Amino acid sequence: MRKWLPLVAICLGAFILLVDVTIVNVALPSMASDLHASFSSLQWVMDMYALALAALLLAAGSLADLFGHRRLYAIGLAVFALASLAAALSPNAAALITARAVQGVGGAAMFATSAGLVAATYQGRDRGMAFGVWGAVNGAAAALGPVLGGLLTQGIGWQAIFLVNLPIAVVAVVLTLRVLPAGRRGAGRLDVPGAVTFTVAAAALTYALMRGGDHGWTDSLTVIAFVLAGVAAAAFVVAELMTSHPMLDLSLLRRPTFSGLLGGALLYQAGAFGGLVYVSLWLQNVLGLSPIRGGLALMPLAGAAFVAAAVAGKHSHRFAPALPIGGGLVLIGAGAAVLWQSVSAGSHATSLIAGLAVIGVGVGLATPVLVSTAVDAVPANRAGMAGGAVNTFRQLGMSLGIALFGSVFTSRMRHVVSHGGGVRAAYASGLDRIFLASALAALVGGVLVFLTVHRPTPGGDAGAGHRPAAAPEDAAVSAG
Template sequence: MSTTAPPAHRTAWTAVLASIGAFVTSLDVVVVSTALPEFQAQLHAGLSDLEWTLNAYNLAFACLMLTGSALGDRFGKRRLYVIGLGVFTAASAACALSGGVGELIAARTVQGCGAALVLPLSLSLISDAFPPEKRGAAIGIWGGITGLGVAAGPVVGGVILQYWDWQWVFWINVPVGVVTLLLCLARMPESYGRRPQLDVRGVVLAAAALFALTWAPVRAPEAGWGSGEVLGSLAAGAVLLTVFLMWQRRARHPMLPLGHFRDRTFSVANATTFLLAFSLIGSLFMIAQMFQTGLGHDPLQTGLRMLVWTGMPMIVAPIAGGLSDRFGNKPFMVSGLLLQGGGLLWLSRAAEPGVGFGSLVLPLVVSGIGISMVFPTVANAVVGSVPATDSALAAGANNTVRESGGVFGVAVLAAVFAANGGYGSPASFMDGFRHAEIVAAVVALAGALVGCLAPRRPAAGPLTVARHRPAGAPAGADRARTPGAVR
């Protein structure tokens, strides 16, 4: 069994192509929100329809990431990554060609299914391609490019809507997707997990549990947190999750080995991911509205102003990822969440009707630096705390946790906003905004406390794990890899 590392040019191609996939799926999460007024005007969409152009994507995305990771382990990570890119690209074209809001929502659902394959497998492919001593830097670059997608979303959306039709919000994905797909087939090596069989029952139970748990916060703003629909969805999700965990204990080839959660690094990193995503995505939802509704800026002006916050990962994430290879992940996880929480508290104090942009720059920069320190280091901690053959499932679990945290963050902060303010006037909006951001800050600071529970340097030493080559996989697919200890 060969232990030769992939050629340097193949490793570089993997890093670039996997990061592009993460970029386009992250961009799409944000850019579509800028086009909602155009959907309303040109497709005659109601408020509920507008919500579902976002929710359909997010639900499919959150529910199927674990499934996508399991399929990648079994049938090949590059193969499923390419399939995901193909589905995402074709669905983007279908979105652009939609003649009504129902067609758009259906296409957005398919788009989310493709993204659920792309994002977790992009992280796993990078983790497989790089040795432990370089993995943090590589994941930092991946995190920076992924963050660039979030940062560019409002700006790209604003430019497109100012000069072109809303369909180009989706058409821009097509050439990028096609070129990336072809380059993946030509330049990216294949890799496999160790599972010779697919845990079909586990896949179904996981998807059903995640759907029920995600449906509740998605519907809560309209139906109410105390409604039978929301409470029933939460209860059903809890039952399905319990059944899934019980099955994973018994399954011969579990899709998510529960033993990983006994590793403190793995558990703490996922918990901090949830709390960071709750704070970050919820705040992204609120801050974008603050600039438009509270301060009267148009979408392009809003996107440009938000770059001081959302653009930080492009600069800081690669640096933090590289330094984590030397100093470990924990210092960056904890200090980053402290900066995120402190920046949001500062922002909540500074926000008031008519406030100048200069008063908001520093708190947004501080918060953005904190975000940029945490995301690459928690991703590195998660994939580095498991055997190499489980990296896809670890990445899938972490991305699922992140997406779920974001969904709950938007729902909870929206509820806090509604209870303390409203859209009647800029003053009323800012009242609700301040309360919502205080909650977001407290959640981020709680994440810093959780991060303190992570071991400074886990005791487990390097672990060599062979890749099992499934029947029909090409020769050399069982190349061994030594992941090394997580720091």
């Protein structure tokens, strides 16, 4: 039993960081009431965490290579716990948004190291079993967030969704320092220009999408934010081409499998999770459900994801990777399409069951093999970078999905209300557009994966060296 304690330490961290992507969904109405927060503030409470994860994952992976994975993982847990405490004590929306950003900093350190720690700790059959458990935790954590959020918010208060992280993080830190291998420190240096320009580009694009929905797409600040995002993205490309230690080796984008997986990862996260926050608002603000019942209404997604992830993690090696990943995306799109047809002004929570269950199966199929396939598609010395890049695009998809869907949601609601529609009709119309956009995003992602992702062969995709899924430590310096 003792041999599995390192896995417990790693899975505890992975669980709380991924649960916190979605745990605030059902708590948003309570937060808005207590903190007197606007709708745009609520978006930032959700988006700031995912944005910090996306912007800092690649940099965190570089730091882990320099200073050791266990050390950075423990530091990430500590930062995450302190930020969770600050979030629970926040007196206003600005303080909460700031705390969520710091949570994302700690989460990025944990996210960038957990899979590498699994690979460094276990060998042979134990390694396969460890990655299966870890993959199931990753597959279900984000889906379980709304359920746990509802239970804690109604039973104790919205502050509890952050306070619950503290004892879990303490246990994870103690186990990490006692049972995880120390590993070794690497060489090289941090790509500071790349980290700064990528962060600015991601933040500016997210802000532009949010502001565009509220103030119009020709608003001066919206346009400035889009321009800044474009300039920062161009600067990032230049920075990566000029440095000898890039966060992202741009030559990897010439490999069809790798670039296809990046696009698929972004569309996967946006399609599966980007709209959940608005579903939670509908369940509580329109249908009048309690936080617990609102969370339980999303349980079909969580349950289906957990079961499918456990099965996929065990058997996916028998199939070409495009099948579980692309098939998972298609199922997410199909589930969103079912929701698009099922939810109307007269609907109730039961209208969500079928669509959410189908989405959950898709999430469970795609998650366990998404990162390992990216790792397989590149040379061995770029494996950690590949895993970090895929997870970065996943979280960027979450951040951009929330922002873009929020713009669609608010503009559609305004249109319906301005034409005499009631609140129930306005919410239903907004969700209708979100479900349609989610379906299209996921289906496009599925087609992209089927067209570009191929099983690695000796010599690799476009010349990459072949790597088995459970490769040595440096092959799995990634998470999620």
